[in-house]
Amino acid sequence: MPQTGDPEATGVIFDLDGTLIDSAPDIHAAGNAVLADEGLPGVTLAQATAMIGAGTPTFVARLANAAGVGNDTERRDRMYRNFMERYLGAHELTRLYPGVAAALSALREAGHRLAICTNKPEAPARTVVEALGLSEHVGALIGGDSLSVKKPDPAPLHAAARAIGVQRAIFVGDSEIDAETAQAAGVTFALFTRGYRKTPVDRIAHDVAFDDHGDLAGLLARIG
Ligand SMILES: O=C(O)COP(=O)(O)O
Ligand SMILES: [Mg+2]
Numbered sequence: 001m002p003q004t005g006d007p008e009a010t011g012v013i014f015d016l017d018g019t020l021i022d023s024a025p026d027i028h029a030a031g032n033a034v035l036a037d038e039g040l041p042g043v044t045l046a047q048a049t050a051m052i053g054a055g056t057p058t059f060v061a062r063l064a065n066a067a068g069v070g071n072d073t074e075r076r077d078r079m080y081r082n083f084m085e086r087y088l089g090a091h092e093l094t095r096l097y098p099g100v101a102a103a104l105s106a107l108r109e110a111g112h113r114l115a116i117c118t119n120k121p122e123a124p125a126r127t128v129v130e131a132l133g134l135s136e137h138v139g140a141l142i143g144g145d146s147l148s149v150k151k152p153d154p155a156p157l158h159a160a161a162r163a164i165g166v167q168r169a170i171f172v173g174d175s176e177i178d179a180e181t182a183q184a185a186g187v188t189f190a191l192f193t194r195g196y197r198k199t200p201v202d203r204i205a206h207d208v209a210f211d212d213h214g215d216l217a218g219l220l221a222r223i224g
Contacts (some may be wrong), residue, residue: 009111011165012220016067017118019174023091027049028043031063034086040069050058053175055144060076062080063079087124102214103216110221116134116139117141118144119150121143154187157171170190194211
Protein backbone atom coordinates (compact mmCIF):
# COMPACT_ATOMS: atom_id res chain seq x y z
CA MET A 1 0.00 0.00 0.00
CA PRO A 2 1.47 3.41 -0.87
CA GLN A 3 2.34 5.48 2.15
CA THR A 4 2.41 9.23 2.04
CA GLY A 5 3.04 11.89 4.64
CA ASP A 6 6.02 13.55 6.25
CA PRO A 7 8.90 13.74 3.75
CA GLU A 8 11.29 13.71 6.72
CA ALA A 9 9.85 10.40 7.99
CA THR A 10 12.31 7.70 9.00
CA GLY A 11 11.78 4.41 7.25
CA VAL A 12 11.81 1.20 9.23
CA ILE A 13 12.87 -1.62 6.97
CA PHE A 14 12.44 -5.19 8.13
CA ASP A 15 14.08 -8.43 7.22
CA LEU A 16 11.41 -11.15 6.89
CA ASP A 17 12.47 -14.72 7.81
CA GLY A 18 13.49 -14.92 11.46
CA THR A 19 12.54 -11.26 12.07
CA LEU A 20 8.83 -10.74 11.35
CA ILE A 21 7.90 -14.35 10.70
CA ASP A 22 9.01 -17.71 12.03
CA SER A 23 9.03 -19.47 8.67
CA ALA A 24 11.65 -22.13 9.39
CA PRO A 25 9.05 -24.92 9.87
CA ASP A 26 7.69 -24.37 6.33
CA ILE A 27 11.17 -24.02 4.80
CA HIS A 28 12.20 -27.19 6.64
CA ALA A 29 9.11 -29.10 5.42
CA ALA A 30 9.62 -27.96 1.80
CA GLY A 31 13.32 -28.89 2.01
CA ASN A 32 12.59 -32.33 3.41
CA ALA A 33 9.94 -32.95 0.74
CA VAL A 34 12.58 -32.19 -1.91
CA LEU A 35 15.05 -34.54 -0.22
CA ALA A 36 12.37 -37.26 0.00
CA ASP A 37 11.59 -36.83 -3.74
CA GLU A 38 15.28 -37.51 -4.36
CA GLY A 39 15.25 -40.58 -2.10
CA LEU A 40 17.56 -38.76 0.32
CA PRO A 41 17.28 -38.62 4.13
CA GLY A 42 15.77 -35.49 5.69
CA VAL A 43 17.40 -32.91 7.94
CA THR A 44 16.25 -31.68 11.37
CA LEU A 45 14.48 -28.36 11.91
CA ALA A 46 17.62 -27.02 13.63
CA GLN A 47 19.78 -28.02 10.66
CA ALA A 48 17.39 -26.42 8.17
CA THR A 49 17.11 -23.25 10.27
CA ALA A 50 20.89 -22.85 10.27
CA MET A 51 20.81 -22.95 6.44
CA ILE A 52 18.41 -19.96 6.14
CA GLY A 53 19.56 -16.39 5.59
CA ALA A 54 21.62 -16.16 2.41
CA GLY A 55 18.72 -16.70 -0.01
CA THR A 56 17.07 -19.70 -1.58
CA PRO A 57 19.82 -20.80 -4.01
CA THR A 58 22.21 -20.97 -1.04
CA PHE A 59 19.61 -22.75 1.13
CA VAL A 60 19.07 -25.47 -1.48
CA ALA A 61 22.83 -25.77 -2.08
CA ARG A 62 23.39 -26.25 1.66
CA LEU A 63 20.57 -28.81 1.76
CA ALA A 64 22.16 -30.70 -1.14
CA ASN A 65 25.57 -30.54 0.55
CA ALA A 66 24.11 -31.92 3.81
CA ALA A 67 22.56 -34.80 1.86
CA GLY A 68 25.86 -35.53 0.12
CA VAL A 69 24.65 -34.68 -3.39
CA GLY A 70 28.14 -33.75 -4.57
CA ASN A 71 28.74 -32.04 -7.90
CA ASP A 72 25.70 -33.38 -9.72
CA THR A 73 24.55 -30.06 -11.23
CA GLU A 74 21.53 -31.54 -12.97
CA ARG A 75 20.28 -33.01 -9.71
CA ARG A 76 20.97 -29.77 -7.85
CA ASP A 77 19.02 -27.79 -10.48
CA ARG A 78 16.09 -30.21 -10.25
CA MET A 79 16.12 -29.87 -6.45
CA TYR A 80 16.12 -26.07 -6.74
CA ARG A 81 13.15 -26.06 -9.15
CA ASN A 82 11.25 -28.50 -6.94
CA PHE A 83 11.97 -26.39 -3.87
CA MET A 84 10.81 -23.18 -5.56
CA GLU A 85 7.52 -24.82 -6.58
CA ARG A 86 6.88 -26.03 -3.05
CA TYR A 87 8.01 -22.75 -1.51
CA LEU A 88 5.45 -20.57 -3.25
CA GLY A 89 2.46 -21.71 -1.22
CA ALA A 90 4.36 -22.80 1.88
CA HIS A 91 2.96 -20.76 4.74
CA GLU A 92 0.70 -23.12 6.71
CA LEU A 93 3.33 -23.61 9.42
CA THR A 94 4.59 -20.01 9.40
CA ARG A 95 3.66 -17.63 12.22
CA LEU A 96 4.23 -13.98 13.00
CA TYR A 97 6.48 -13.53 16.01
CA PRO A 98 4.43 -12.39 19.02
CA GLY A 99 3.64 -8.67 18.98
CA VAL A 100 4.59 -8.09 15.33
CA ALA A 101 1.22 -6.78 14.10
CA ALA A 102 0.89 -4.37 17.05
CA ALA A 103 4.51 -3.21 16.62
CA LEU A 104 3.98 -2.43 12.93
CA SER A 105 0.78 -0.50 13.72
CA ALA A 106 2.56 1.47 16.46
CA LEU A 107 5.46 2.34 14.16
CA ARG A 108 3.09 3.57 11.47
CA GLU A 109 1.16 5.61 14.02
CA ALA A 110 4.49 7.15 15.07
CA GLY A 111 4.90 8.34 11.46
CA HIS A 112 7.33 5.74 10.13
CA ARG A 113 7.05 4.26 6.68
CA LEU A 114 7.66 0.53 6.59
CA ALA A 115 9.22 -1.83 4.06
CA ILE A 116 10.58 -5.37 3.86
CA CYS A 117 14.03 -6.25 2.56
CA THR A 118 14.46 -10.03 2.46
CA ASN A 119 16.66 -12.58 0.75
CA LYS A 120 13.56 -14.76 0.29
CA PRO A 121 12.58 -14.67 -3.38
CA GLU A 122 9.96 -12.02 -4.06
CA ALA A 123 7.06 -14.30 -5.09
CA PRO A 124 7.00 -16.52 -1.96
CA ALA A 125 7.78 -13.46 0.18
CA ARG A 126 4.73 -11.60 -1.18
CA THR A 127 2.53 -14.67 -0.75
CA VAL A 128 3.42 -15.15 2.91
CA VAL A 129 3.27 -11.41 3.68
CA GLU A 130 -0.24 -11.31 2.24
CA ALA A 131 -1.34 -14.54 3.97
CA LEU A 132 -0.19 -13.31 7.38
CA GLY A 133 -1.82 -9.89 7.03
CA LEU A 134 1.37 -7.84 6.79
CA SER A 135 0.81 -6.27 3.39
CA GLU A 136 -1.43 -3.49 4.75
CA HIS A 137 1.52 -2.28 6.84
CA VAL A 138 4.36 -2.26 4.33
CA GLY A 139 4.85 0.14 1.44
CA ALA A 140 7.43 -1.93 -0.42
CA LEU A 141 9.02 -5.37 -0.52
CA ILE A 142 12.41 -6.12 -2.05
CA GLY A 143 13.16 -9.85 -2.35
CA GLY A 144 16.32 -11.84 -2.90
CA ASP A 145 15.68 -11.95 -6.64
CA SER A 146 14.21 -8.45 -7.08
CA LEU A 147 17.62 -7.04 -8.03
CA SER A 148 20.70 -8.68 -9.51
CA VAL A 149 22.31 -8.59 -6.04
CA LYS A 150 21.01 -9.59 -2.62
CA LYS A 151 21.97 -8.85 1.00
CA PRO A 152 24.69 -8.32 2.27
CA ASP A 153 24.99 -6.05 -0.74
CA PRO A 154 23.46 -2.74 0.42
CA ALA A 155 21.58 -2.17 -2.86
CA PRO A 156 18.35 -3.98 -1.82
CA LEU A 157 18.20 -1.95 1.40
CA HIS A 158 18.72 1.29 -0.53
CA ALA A 159 16.05 0.18 -3.03
CA ALA A 160 13.58 -0.48 -0.21
CA ALA A 161 14.23 2.98 1.28
CA ARG A 162 13.80 4.59 -2.13
CA ALA A 163 10.58 2.70 -2.75
CA ILE A 164 8.97 4.17 0.38
CA GLY A 165 10.45 7.60 -0.31
CA VAL A 166 12.63 8.00 2.78
CA GLN A 167 16.08 9.57 3.08
CA ARG A 168 16.78 7.93 6.42
CA ALA A 169 16.08 4.37 7.53
CA ILE A 170 16.59 1.92 10.35
CA PHE A 171 17.06 -1.73 9.43
CA VAL A 172 15.63 -4.45 11.67
CA GLY A 173 16.97 -7.96 11.13
CA ASP A 174 17.96 -11.22 12.77
CA SER A 175 21.17 -12.31 11.11
CA GLU A 176 24.85 -11.76 10.51
CA ILE A 177 23.97 -10.95 6.89
CA ASP A 178 21.51 -8.26 7.99
CA ALA A 179 24.14 -6.66 10.24
CA GLU A 180 26.62 -6.65 7.36
CA THR A 181 24.00 -5.15 5.04
CA ALA A 182 23.21 -2.33 7.47
CA GLN A 183 26.90 -1.57 7.91
CA ALA A 184 27.49 -1.53 4.16
CA ALA A 185 24.50 0.79 3.72
CA GLY A 186 25.50 3.04 6.64
CA VAL A 187 22.13 2.46 8.31
CA THR A 188 21.26 2.02 12.00
CA PHE A 189 20.73 -1.68 12.80
CA ALA A 190 18.31 -3.17 15.33
CA LEU A 191 18.99 -6.87 15.98
CA PHE A 192 16.11 -9.22 16.84
CA THR A 193 17.88 -11.79 19.00
CA ARG A 194 15.33 -14.65 18.75
CA GLY A 195 15.62 -15.27 15.03
CA TYR A 196 17.98 -17.48 13.05
CA ARG A 197 21.39 -15.99 13.88
CA LYS A 198 24.26 -18.45 14.31
CA THR A 199 26.62 -16.09 16.14
CA PRO A 200 26.40 -14.77 19.73
CA VAL A 201 24.69 -11.37 19.94
CA ASP A 202 27.86 -9.62 21.13
CA ARG A 203 29.69 -10.73 17.98
CA ILE A 204 27.09 -9.27 15.62
CA ALA A 205 27.48 -5.53 15.00
CA HIS A 206 24.29 -3.75 16.04
CA ASP A 207 23.09 -0.43 17.43
CA VAL A 208 20.29 -1.91 19.52
CA ALA A 209 19.08 -5.42 20.26
CA PHE A 210 15.62 -6.63 21.30
CA ASP A 211 13.97 -9.96 21.98
CA ASP A 212 10.33 -8.84 22.06
CA HIS A 213 8.58 -6.97 19.25
CA GLY A 214 6.45 -5.28 21.90
CA ASP A 215 9.56 -3.25 22.82
CA LEU A 216 10.43 -2.18 19.28
CA ALA A 217 8.39 1.02 18.86
CA GLY A 218 9.68 2.41 22.19
CA LEU A 219 13.24 1.40 21.37
CA LEU A 220 13.18 3.06 17.95
CA ALA A 221 11.55 6.18 19.42
CA ARG A 222 14.60 6.49 21.70
CA ILE A 223 17.23 6.01 18.99
CA GLY A 224 15.17 7.25 16.09
O1 LIG B 1 15.41 -16.73 2.50
C1 LIG B 1 16.43 -16.56 3.19
O2 LIG B 1 17.45 -17.28 3.09
C2 LIG B 1 16.48 -15.47 4.20
O3 LIG B 1 15.40 -14.62 4.23
P1 LIG B 1 15.55 -13.28 5.13
O4 LIG B 1 16.51 -12.40 4.38
O5 LIG B 1 14.12 -12.76 5.16
O6 LIG B 1 16.03 -13.69 6.47
MG1 LIG C 1 16.33 -13.23 8.48
